[in-house]
Amino acid sequence: MKTEIVASGNQLIAKFSGRLDTAAAVQTIEDVKPLLEASNKEIILDCSALEYISSSGLRIFLSIRKEASAHGSKVIVRHINNDIRQVFMMTGFVSLFVIE
Amino acid sequence: MIVAAGVLAAISCVQYFTARNGIRIEAELRAKTELRKAELEIELHTVEMETAAKTLARLVEKHIDIPDSIYAATRLAVGTLRTKTSLAVAFVPDYFPKHGRYFEACSSRITEDSIYTRQIGSAEHDYTQMEWFQNGFKHDSCWWSEPYLDDSGSQTFVVSCSYPVRDSKGEVVAVVCVDLSLDDLKNISDYLQVYPNSYYTIRSSTGLEIVPMPDTVAGQKYNIFQEEIDATGWHIEIIIPDEVLFRDLNHIGRLVGVLMIIGLLILALIIAYSVRTTQKMLDFAEKNQRIAGELEVAKTIQMAMLPKVFPPFLDRPDVNVYGLVEPAKEVGGDLYDFYVRHDKLFFCVGDVSGKGVPAALVMAMTRSLFRSITAHEENVGAVMRKMNNALMDQNAQNMFLTLFLGVIDCKTGQFDYCNAGHNAPAMLRTQNTKVELLPVLPNLPLGIEPDYDYQGQHAHADRGDLLFLYTDGLTEAENGRHEQFGEERMLKELTECRERGLAPREIVQTMQQHVEQFVNGAQQSDDLTMLAVRYQVPALVMRNDIQQIPTLAEWMEEIGLPEELNMPLNLALEEAVSNVMLYAYPGQSGQVLVEAVKSEKVVFTISDSGIPFDPTQKAEADTTLSAEEREIGGLGIHLVRQIMDEVRYERYENKNVLTLIKKI
Numbered sequence: 001m002k003t004e005i006v007a008s009g010n011q012l013i014a015k016f017s018g019r020l021d022t023a024a025a026v027q028t029i030e031d032v033k034p035l036l037e038a039s040n041k042e043i044i045l046d047c048s049a050l051e052y053i054s055s056s057g058l059r060i061f062l063s064i065r066k067e068a069s070a071h072g073s074k075v076i077v078r079h080i081n082n083d084i085r086q087v088f089m090m091t092g093f094v095s096l097f098v099i100e
Numbered sequence: 101m102i103v104a105a106g107v108l109a110a111i112s113c114v115q116y117f118t119a120r121n122g123i124r125i126e127a128e129l130r131a132k133t134e135l136r137k138a139e140l141e142i143e144l145h146t147v148e149m150e151t152a153a154k155t156l157a158r159l160v161e162k163h164i165d166i167p168d169s170i171y172a173a174t175r176l177a178v179g180t181l182r183t184k185t186s187l188a189v190a191f192v193p194d195y196f197p198k199h200g201r202y203f204e205a206c207s208s209r210i211t212e213d214s215i216y217t218r219q220i221g222s223a224e225h226d227y228t229q230m231e232w233f234q235n236g237f238k239h240d241s242c243w244w245s246e247p248y249l250d251d252s253g254s255q256t257f258v259v260s261c262s263y264p265v266r267d268s269k270g271e272v273v274a275v276v277c278v279d280l281s282l283d284d285l286k287n288i289s290d291y292l293q294v295y296p297n298s299y300y301t302i303r304s305s306t307g308l309e310i311v312p313m314p315d316t317v318a319g320q321k322y323n324i325f326q327e328e329i330d331a332t333g334w335h336i337e338i339i340i341p342d343e344v345l346f347r348d349l350n351h352i353g354r355l356v357g358v359l360m361i362i363g364l365l366i367l368a369l370i371i372a373y374s375v376r377t378t379q380k381m382l383d384f385a386e387k388n389q390r391i392a393g394e395l396e397v398a399k400t401i402q403m404a405m406l407p408k409v410f411p412p413f414l415d416r417p418d419v420n421v422y423g424l425v426e427p428a429k430e431v432g433g434d435l436y437d438f439y440v441r442h443d444k445l446f447f448c449v450g451d452v453s454g455k456g457v458p459a460a461l462v463m464a465m466t467r468s469l470f471r472s473i474t475a476h477e478e479n480v481g482a483v484m485r486k487m488n489n490a491l492m493d494q495n496a497q498n499m500f501l502t503l504f505l506g507v508i509d510c511k512t513g514q515f516d517y518c519n520a521g522h523n524a525p526a527m528l529r530t531q532n533t534k535v536e537l538l539p540v541l542p543n544l545p546l547g548i549e550p551d552y553d554y555q556g557q558h559a560h561a562d563r564g565d566l567l568f569l570y571t572d573g574l575t576e577a578e579n580g581r582h583e584q585f586g587e588e589r590m591l592k593e594l595t596e597c598r599e600r601g602l603a604p605r606e607i608v609q610t611m612q613q614h615v616e617q618f619v620n621g622a623q624q625s626d627d628l629t630m631l632a633v634r635y636q637v638p639a640l641v642m643r644n645d646i647q648q649i650p651t652l653a654e655w656m657e658e659i660g661l662p663e664e665l666n667m668p669l670n671l672a673l674e675e676a677v678s679n680v681m682l683y684a685y686p687g688q689s690g691q692v693l694v695e696a697v698k699s700e701k702v703v704f705t706i707s708d709s710g711i712p713f714d715p716t717q718k719a720e721a722d723t724t725l726s727a728e729e730r731e732i733g734g735l736g737i738h739l740v741r742q743i744m745d746e747v748r749y750e751r752y753e754n755k756n757v758l759t760l761i762k763k764i
Contacts, residue, residue: 021674022674023646023648052670052671054675055738055739056678059735090738092725
């Protein structure tokens, strides 16, 4: 599991690649700290290389979403695959995020 | 016994002495009555004689001037008396000079009708020297003499009654004497003879024996009852020897004594017999208790022979076996065994003919043979032949057994088996929804025919296939109406078990419950044994470390799941396993074991030995809330439920067992 964060103007683009399972979440939560501190930004969660997500990953996404709301940021989830979309559907995350 | 004898003896003694006392009182009363009668009888005589004496004295006084009339007077007086007695009037010497110095007129009754009268006074018969005369002379009233031998008249012992005769001046001039022959008192013996062998004595006031004491009385214990006759001063004694008085009582006493001794002997015999019987019973009970205790130990030993730690073996995660033996008695002749050697699972189920200890010994022998022969022989037919010959050699009791022997190669799924007359096991295959009996050849049971050529068979087991072995204690379990559980019912229940995705332990336990329900309290008549063997995808053994989670995805590839289910099942499993890792072992390390069986559905079983933890009771996240309202947790179990068709939790023998099922 790899997490890359790229700042581009008003945007913060986080690119996840690999499997965001319970084991990986431990590191990922550290990796996404810049996203939690950012204010008035457009946070893009690029999931094009994300193969898998479990509830631990979803909790990170939810944390980002909650912090963003608190700091006036906006979160966009991009390029989720069908498996992950299925998980988003099952958990009601589809209605929490802007998915492109 | 001794106390009983003592009490009996005491009662008898009391009875004896009470009776003795009663008899004595009775005898005394009787003696007193008879004495009284005798006294009256004697008095009747004495009064009669006194009256005769006094009457004669009056007559003589009136006609004292005419000596000849005195004879007539004596005759008259004798006539008044009933007894043959003599009656005399003796005058003081020279009272009638014409008649000589001595004058004594005497009349005696000779017979009923004749009275003999004469003058008997003479120098030879000097009555003045006689006691009766002298005393009669001196006394105013009747004087009774001591008994003496009447040498003049009757020549018998007599007593005399003397009474004075006075002239007109009041001078005593003569003495009247009436003799009473003691022979006349004989009839009083009728009264005094109280008992046939009792005695009586009559003694005068000076102690002279009128009726002497018989010699036979000497040396005996006797009872004396006495009475004094007022008129004569005589003592009458009735003497009743103890032997006479208590003869009947002693007879009865002896009889009672003999009967009592006989009774006591019988009692002693009964008691001795009872004691022996009781002792025997006690010995028997003690023996029984000891045997029961030993059987309990034997049961423990026998049960310890059977493998109790059930797979999945942590070192052999590709087999899952669960076995159960329920002996009908303390020990039984059923057995199962299994072990893994060189990637091969050897297992067997057997049923020794008969029950109890003999069957248990053969069972123990069979189990040893199974282990020792399979240790170097893998050919099932050869194993059976060797076991058969070994059992034949050592089989003195002609006991035989049915045995199913199986060997599964865990690497290839090659399944070799040989059946020696045992019930055909049921196969629960992943590829077949129908549960069927394994085809078996009709080999003879072991221990019947030496050198019998047992034929082995081959089959293939897919991972997830389950073999259900049993003894006839299952199919022939009877309810109160003597209906048997039967093969059909067993197959039906097994089909249901397969549909529910039950693991070996669950299948055995479910079947056990079904049998219990079926027999409904009827007594178990035969040993019941079940063994479920599952050849499976090697179970995944994980430490309770989150970092182990990625191994789940790799392991799942071995199951061969459809592509589209890979991710959701992986997700559900990860959520379930991570839950266990996080909660079942607080602050300590432990293991989590994951098994999978794939048929028309996939069944995951997650087991751990941690604290009781039921994830199905965890609150689920509410997915309808907005981001701000959403809690961070609760997503995991929600996902598990969303993905799986069935989630069930069981706490069993200090283990948490979570089963997840998804139709494919």
